[in-house]
Amino acid sequence: MRLAERALGISPSPTLSIDAKAKKMMAEGLDVINFGVGEPDFDTPDNIKQAAIEAINKGMTKYTPVPGTDKLREAIVKKLKKDNGLDYQPSQIVVSAGAKHSLYNVFQVLCQSGDEVILPAPYWVSYLEQVKLAGASPVIVPTRASEGFKLTPGELESAITGKTRVVVINSPSNPTGAVYSRSELKALGEILESKGIAIISDEIYEELIYDGLEHVSIASLSPGLKELTVVINGLSKSHAMTGWRIGYAAAPVPVAKAMADLQSHSTSNPNSIAQVASVEALEGTREPLRNMVNEFNRRRDFMLERVNAVPGLSCAKPGGAFYLFPDMSSYIGKLYNGKRIEGASDLAALLLEEARVALVPGVAFGDDHCFRLSYATSMEKITEGMNRIERLLSEIS
DSSP states (O other): OOOOHHHHTOOOOHHHHHHHHHHHHHHTTOOOEEOOOOSOSSOOOHHHHHHHHHHHHTTOOSOOOTTOOHHHHHHHHHHHHHHHOOOOOGGGEEEESSHHHHHHHHHHHHOOTTOEEEEEESOOHHHHHHHHHTTOEEEEEEOOGGGTTOOOHHHHHHHOOTTEEEEEEESSOTTTOOOOOHHHHHHHHHHHHHHTOEEEEEOTTTTOBOTTOOOOOGGGSOHHHHHHEEEEEESTTTTTOGGGOOEEEEOOHHHHHHHHHHHHTTTOSOOHHHHHHHHHHHHSOOHHHHHHHHHHHHHHHHHHHHHHTSTTOBOOOOOBTTEEOOBOGGGTTOEETTEEOOSHHHHHHHIIIIIOEEOEEGGGGTOTTBEEEEOOSOHHHHHHHHHHHHHHHHTOO
């Protein structure tokens, strides 16, 4: 049976592949420390779970409107006003099966053959594939650790052509944890607004932010930018609800309608029970979230100190999310038991095979001189995993 060309061009998610391989090794009885996972290790808060149980008992298990229930979309509107200073109507909100699904929808309705989409690198792995699936061409713009892994106005202007349709901004960033300041977003926004280029603002890690930094949505900076921006967010990271699959987009009315129409022919509505739970997540107590952020902050500081103490590794302090993205380029060209290390991919393979530590090589994010470590795991596992990494790296010459 012949596969379509778009199917042949899809690469599997490296982050999910690494996680699956690590879990398979663990199921086989191997002691693997998994730093590859991209989800909180905390349980979904009890009040959210209880809301779902009550929804089931009340028979709220039927189809809902395609873009989500009125109650959930109204709760999202209130959240965006309160937290982000953004005014939307429920008709501008489309709830989907996770933020990844929201992103897929928006790329599909905004992009077509001949369009270019600017992706600052390092980038989240699925942006690249989703752009290609929409028939557009990704334009990769490398950023540098010295600039905080953030796109500068000069780099943005240099990348824009007559074919540029969309720019993706992810703050806080996966994989680097970079957080754009208000002034940095304003400088980028002035360029994009003047040229009428659409913005996809992925804000899924909005709540996971440290050191008193401020999360700013670029859509809040001017009415013109709001009309050019599709805000993507969800409950997976902020409320430890990865498996519940609830994400959402806030967009200008024509874009929101197109996304809902597309979704009506693909998945229809998101899970009805998870939508009820999501209302509670947005309107209920924030204490579990505060506790989770405080613990992530503690883990970040500890892991960062351990990483920077390893000869040959260097990592800037991330302002958000739950990842470190250390540079390992000093190991390129060196040998381990006769095996030459050509990049982070080789090092990641060695660490998994020899040290039983799973992490994601930076090539998955557009930079094979770095790798991603998730600190969404216990302090005990972080300590043991870093001990193993340090021992193996000490044996490379």
